[in-house]
Amino acid sequence: MHANAKGFVAFALVPAFFFLGAFYVYPFVFNLDISATDLDIFQLRDGGRWIGLENYIELLTSPGFRRVMFNTVIWLTVVGVTVRIVLGLALAFLLDSRTIRAWRLSTLTRILLIVPWATPPVVAIVVWRWILDPRVGAANQFLMWLGFIDQPIPFLADANWVWPSIILIITWNTLPLVTLTFMASLQSLPGELVEAAEIDGASRTQLLRYIYLPHLKPAIIVMAMMSTFWTFNNFIYVWLTTGAGPGTFTNVMATEIYIKGFIDGRLGYSAAAGVVMAMIMTAFGMIYLRYVAARALVEEEDR
Amino acid sequence: MNRTPSASVQFATLAVTAFALAFLIYPTAWVFIASLKTPDTMFSATRWSMTLENYTRLFAAGFGHNVLNSLVLCIGAVLLSTFVSVNAAYAFSRFRFRGRGTLFATVMLGQTFPWIILVTPVFILFARAGMLNNWGSMLFVYVAISIPFSVYLLVGYLRAVPRSLDEAAIMDGASYFQVVWRIVFPIMFPGIVATATYAFLLCWSEYLFSVALLTQEEMKTMPLALYIYFGENVTDWGNVMAGSALTTLPTLLLFLPLQRYMVSGLAAGSVKQ
Numbered sequence: 100m101h102a103n104a105k106g107f108v109a110f111a112l113v114p115a116f117f118f119l120g121a122f123y124v125y126p127f128v129f130n131l132d133i134s135a136t137d138l139d140i141f142q143l144r145d146g147g148r149w150i151g152l153e154n155y156i157e158l159l160t161s162p163g164f165r166r167v168m169f170n171t172v173i174w175l176t177v178v179g180v181t182v183r184i185v186l187g188l189a190l191a192f193l194l195d196s197r198t199i200r201a202w203r204l205s206t207l208t209r210i211l212l213i214v215p216w217a218t219p220p221v222v223a224i225v226v227w228r229w230i231l232d233p234r235v236g237a238a239n240q241f242l243m244w245l246g247f248i249d250q251p252i253p254f255l256a257d258a259n260w261v262w263p264s265i266i267l268i269i270t271w272n273t274l275p276l277v278t279l280t281f282m283a284s285l286q287s288l289p290g291e292l293v294e295a296a297e298i299d300g301a302s303r304t305q306l307l308r309y310i311y312l313p314h315l316k317p318a319i320i321v322m323a324m325m326s327t328f329w330t331f332n333n334f335i336y337v338w339l340t341t342g343a344g345p346g347t348f349t350n351v352m353a354t355e356i357y358i359k360g361f362i363d364g365r366l367g368y369s370a371a372a373g374v375v376m377a378m379i380m381t382a383f384g385m386i387y388l389r390y391v392a393a394r395a396l397v398e399e400e401d402r
Numbered sequence: 403m404n405r406t407p408s409a410s411v412q413f414a415t416l417a418v419t420a421f422a423l424a425f426l427i428y429p430t431a432w433v434f435i436a437s438l439k440t441p442d443t444m445f446s447a448t449r450w451s452m453t454l455e456n457y458t459r460l461f462a463a464g465f466g467h468n469v470l471n472s473l474v475l476c477i478g479a480v481l482l483s484t485f486v487s488v489n490a491a492y493a494f495s496r497f498r499f500r501g502r503g504t505l506f507a508t509v510m511l512g513q514t515f516p517w518i519i520l521v522t523p524v525f526i527l528f529a530r531a532g533m534l535n536n537w538g539s540m541l542f543v544y545v546a547i548s549i550p551f552s553v554y555l556l557v558g559y560l561r562a563v564p565r566s567l568d569e570a571a572i573m574d575g576a577s578y579f580q581v582v583w584r585i586v587f588p589i590m591f592p593g594i595v596a597t598a599t600y601a602f603l604l605c606w607s608e609y610l611f612s613v614a615l616l617t618q619e620e621m622k623t624m625p626l627a628l629y630i631y632f633g634e635n636v637t638d639w640g641n642v643m644a645g646s647a648l649t650t651l652p653t654l655l656l657f658l659p660l661q662r663y664m665v666s667g668l669a670a671g672s673v674k675q
Contacts, residue, residue, distance in 0.1 A: 107493065107577075108497050108499050110489070110579070111490050114486045114490075115486050115489070115490035115509070115549055115553065116508075118542070119509065119546065119550075121542075122546030123512055123520065126524050126527060127519070129523045129526070129527065133522070133526070138526075143526060144530060190422060193415065193418060193419055193422065196415055197407055198406075198407050198412045198415035199415065201406050201412070202412075202416065208419065209661070212426065213657050213661050214426060214427050214430045215426050217430075217603075217650070217653045217654045217656075217657035217658070218430045218653070218654075219603065219649055221607050221628060221649065222430075222628070222646040222650050225632055225642060225646050226429045226646060228632075229639065235444075235445045235639075237432070237447070240447070271425075271426065274426070275426070279665040280665060283666065331516070332514075334517075334518045334609075334610050335609050335610065339609070353516065356518050357521070361522075370522055373519035373522065374519075376518070377515070377519050380514055380515065381511070381514075384510075384511050384515070388510055388511065392510035392513075
């Protein structure tokens with residue numbers, strides 16, 4: 100490589116890696132160090148006492164940790180991501196259908212579809228907390244007006260309703276991105292392929308199974324992976340909707356770390372929970388790297 | 403061949419679409435409508451009485467200050483992060499150098515890294531350095547959180563810029579820096595704006611770091627202020643809705659014209675060419 104080019108690469112990468120090193124790597128290593136101490140918020144400056152793996156042992160054997168893992172993995176990740184992928188696919192097929200195109204509604208539906216995505220999560224949470232409010236919320240008023248219920252449901256305080264409600268809020272806020280990505284993938288499918296299959300007498304199920312789904316597969320995998328790390332890592336959806344409640348019923352990894360560190364002031368213990376979370380996410384990150392990120396550079400080299 | 407579906411299929415499709423879109427739009431539309439309603443008609447679907455009083459009350463309570471904090475901080479962070487990310491993405495996209503794959507993987511792993519883990523150590527480090535309630539530290543945090551995603555998106559957009567263009571400019575004696583900012587920048591401008599919009603939204607709605615690192619009232623950003631109004635014993639819904647409307651308006655205005663570019667950037671890894 101040209102000396103000039105070497106100089107540019109250094110100039111271009113040093114600032115980016117300064118931020119990454121100073122923000123991700125250094126604090127993470129520091130976090131490892133804190134996780135082996137009993138540091139609390141009142142002795143910030145002196146540092147805590149070295150207690151080895153005690154925080155980790157306490158964390159992994161605590162009864163609350165099981166629920167935290169269950170909530171994070173099953174509710175947020177498995178249910179949350181599946182709902183988004185399935186509804187995203189359904190909506191993409193709907194908005195890309197011949198009817199919508201025949202009525203020339205594509206542009207309008209696309210613009211309207213953007214709205215939830217452009218709504219900042221904090222606002223989404225505020226407005227949904229109002230909609231789901233038992234006293235003044237529209238959801239209860241509407242259901243009572245329809246005659247489905249005769250008592251308002253406290254959606255965010257009732258153990259039966261609280262997780263579906265959180266999933267509803269996350270889905271509402273993030274569905275447009277998933278749908279638009281699937282629509283982009285559908286539009287890159289050559290029309291002749293579908294027409295040829297139709298002429299050959301393929302049924303709708305066959306079209307879906309042998310043409311649409313194989314074509315959409317890369318988009319589905321990418322969106323499933325991105326949604327997974329976006330929700331697994333997310334803090335505010337659960338924290339600002341229920342505050343991990345009722346009780347600790349909706350506590351997840353992110354809220355557990357926050358509560359232990361900033362409410363209870365046990366920074367050492369919170370750091371240990373953070374290390375466990377980072378390990379889970381790194382394992383997942385490796386899969387993501389292999390599938391998505393590697394492609395970004397590899398496709399570049401093919402040219 | 404482009405068969406038009408039967409009338410009943412068309413009707414069903416339109417009905418389901420209308421229902422789905424109404425469901426998607428209702429909450430945001432309601433924020434704007436409710437922000438203009440008087441307290442006694444706020445929760446009524448049938449009675450309407452419009453006023454700008456919610457907004458005047460919000461600004462009288464000092465919300466203008468929070469808006470300004472968020473605007474200055476986010477615009478600053480977006481400009482800095484875009485500058486850093488465009489250079490880095492160009493280097494990754496156009497040069498072969500030792501450690502390229504590993505370094506790129508490191509940037510990408512930043513995308514999957516849970517920020518919640520960093521709040522505790524960053525808080526302690528800033529507290530020890532006396533950098534809590536400091537614009538410089540917030541700017542640093544916001545640039546750092548937006549770099550991984552920005553670089554990923556920009557590498558995708560750069561693929562659409564023909565290499566022959568920058569190679570020709572190098573032949574003519576331009577420096578790489580000039581090539582990036584005089585040749586590539588204008589060509590991929592829509593992509594850069596889309597990336598900057600993502601970075602802006604990230605910063606604009608960021609709650610976690612600001613709640614931990616900004617404790618002084620006059621330094622709080624919009625999402626923090628919004629939640630303070632919301633968290634009071636008796637929520638003043640007029641205030642909250644007006645604040646929510648003001649928080650949503652800029653992102654809505656940015657997203658509508660840019661959605662095509664934003665989706666194409668995100669889908670780059672997933673749509674076969």
